[in-house]
Amino acid sequence: MASGAPMLPGGRAFWLRQFTLWHRITGAASLSTLIFFATTGFLLNHPGLIPARAEITTQTLTLPAPLQGVLSAAPASGTLPLPEALAGWLSPRVSVPLQGIQADFDAREVWIDLPRPGGEGRVIIDRQSATAEVRITRRSWLALAADLHKGRNSGAAWPFVIDALALGTLLFALSGFGILLMHARARPATWPVTAGGLALPAILFLLFVHA
Template sequence: MSTALFSLLIFFSVTGITLNHLDWITSSKDPQLWQGELDNTVLEGFTPPATDSLLRWMENKHSLATASNIEWDQDAQEVLLDYPFPAGYAYVIVDVESGQYSIDYQNGSFWQIINDLHKGRHAGQSWAWLIDISAVFMVLFSITGLIILWQNRPKRQVGITLTLLGTGTPILIFFLLVPHLSGV
């Protein structure tokens, strides 16, 4: 089990450190703007707010899948599509009358992306499952370690002492040194 978790454990450990020290990480890249024109096939029969053909076209043309928010601004005759992803976004504005569109987008740095993956931020359901499954395996890994420790009589006393110390230290640090609201 430990070998199956090896890479994920290192990943979550390293990103845990980088999340704790965000000042070590370079800032995001500057936002970019891309403009284009929709194919006539998308505009034919396009009647907002029904945006299925537009969404398929954006996915095929720009690899933008799963818009988190779709808005239809009737006054401006625009469709607004929001595509968040780890450490970045793409915001699409489509002028329905002219077929012109613009994509305002930003990509984060490598460290920003893996920090967002650590948190599961805008990473999708598959990544959320990976986080949950790896967490379950880490719990099982820890429990099997305790079982193996319990079976090792010569090292049991030292192991249990270290386990209690490792469990109690964060609790003590929280109550004694971390600001928090108590008595509510």
């Protein structure tokens, strides 16, 4: 509190300090991630800004002899987890962890989807020739950012980033509301502006969205 400012009553001063502290901490901790999600949310609302071009790469791999036996012993039909040996060999070659991933088996081929943000891919293993055709599609970094915003094919760790941002933003908003509450008496415009922020989206929804 600046020197010379009037002292607040004990309880009110304590809560104002707490709200200000938490508002500052959560704002600083979530600032960069919040900017990222705000920017990518704008891009998702204007998909024409995301370039449609894509880079496609293909390669053909020959399974080593030990894995050919694993392939021969794999099921002839159904959707099942890819055998660990095959997953361990393919993962570094396609830059996607495949342990536990589901694959589609039939008597001639094994199909494996390669989910990734900003693109997609697939592996088709020919059971007779023991070769794997790998096809990877990579789109622009804006498409990658948009997929991360949605959490699309973003792996096991990224949802924790989204959850942490949601919690941080909630604490930021609640502590900001506490600061508003503390200063509202001296700032008459506080509640009309707050009510307007609540009412405007509801009005727009009722006028232009709600059927």
